[in-house]
Amino acid sequence: MKKDDIDNIIEQWANELPELDASPMAVWGRIKRTVKHSERRLADNFSLYQLNSGEFDVLATLRRSGQEFKLKPTDLYQSLMITSGAITNRIDTLEKKGLVKRVHDNEDRRTIYVQLTDAGYERISQAVISHTRTEESLLKGLTKEELAQLDQLLKKLLYSLENQ
Template identity: 90%
Template sequence: MKKDNVDKIIDQWALELPDLDASPMAVWGRLKRTVKYSERRLAENFSLYQLNSGEFDVLATLRRSGGEFKLKPTDLYQSLMITSGAITNRIDTLEKKELVKRVHDSEDRRTIYVQLTNAGYELISRAVISHTQTEESLLKGLTKEELAQLDQLLKKLLSSLEEQ
C-alpha cells in the first residue's frame, strides 16, 4: 500500500522526535480524515433531498421507530445525543418543510409528539436508501471480512470511550 499524508506526518515526527510513539496520532489522523471525506460525500447526498445531516437524522430516527412514526422530543434528542435546543431547532425547520408535525397525545394533551407527515415518510424512505448506497460506496475499498473486522474494532473502541 502506498504512503498517505498521515504516513508523511508520522515520518516527520520520527525524524524530529525519534523516541515519540506517534502511532496513536496515525490512527486518529486517519479517522479524522476519513470522517471529513465521508461527511462531505454524505452531505452531497443529503442535499439531493434538500436536507442536512441533522435533519436526516431526525427523519431517520422517526422512520425507524415504526408504528405511527412518532416520538417525544426528549426521546429524539436523547437518541441523537444532542441538546434539547438543537432538537427544537431541527423540529421547527422540518415542520416548516412540512416533513414533521407536532401532535398532542390523545389521552394527555400536555404530552406532545413529533410525527412524520406523509411527505416526510416518503422523503426519508427514499433518502435512507440513497444514504446507505453512498455509505456503501465509501467503503468499497474494503473486503467484507475487512469491514467486519473494522466494525468490531470500532465497536470495541467506542465501548471503551463510552466507559470513560
C-alpha cells in the same frame, strides 16, 4: 500499500522526536480524514433531498421508530445525543418544510409528539436508501472480512470511550 500523507507526518515526527510514539496520531489522523471525506459525500447525498445531516437524523429516527412514526422530543434528542435546544431547532425547520408535525397525545394533551408527515415519510424512505448506498460506496475499498473486522474494532474502541 503505498504511503499516504499520514505516513509522511509520522516520519517527520520520527525524525524530530525519535522517542515519541506517534502511532496514535496516525490512527486519529486517518479517522479524522476519513470522516471529512465521508461527511462531504454524505452531505452531497442529503442535499439531493433538501436535507442536512441533522435533519436526516431526525427523520430517520422517526422513520425507524415504526408504527405511527412519532416520538416525544425528549426521546428524539436522547436518541440523537444532542441538546433539547438543538432538537427544537431541527423540529422547527422540519415542520416548516412540511416533513414533521407536532401532535398532542389523545389521553394527555400536555404530552406532545413529533410525527412524520406523509411527505416526511416519503422523503426519508427514499433518502435512507440513497444514504445507505452512499455509505456502501465509501467502504468499497474494503473486503467483507475487512469491513467486519473494522466494525468490531470500532465497536470496541467506542465502547471503551463511552465507558471511561
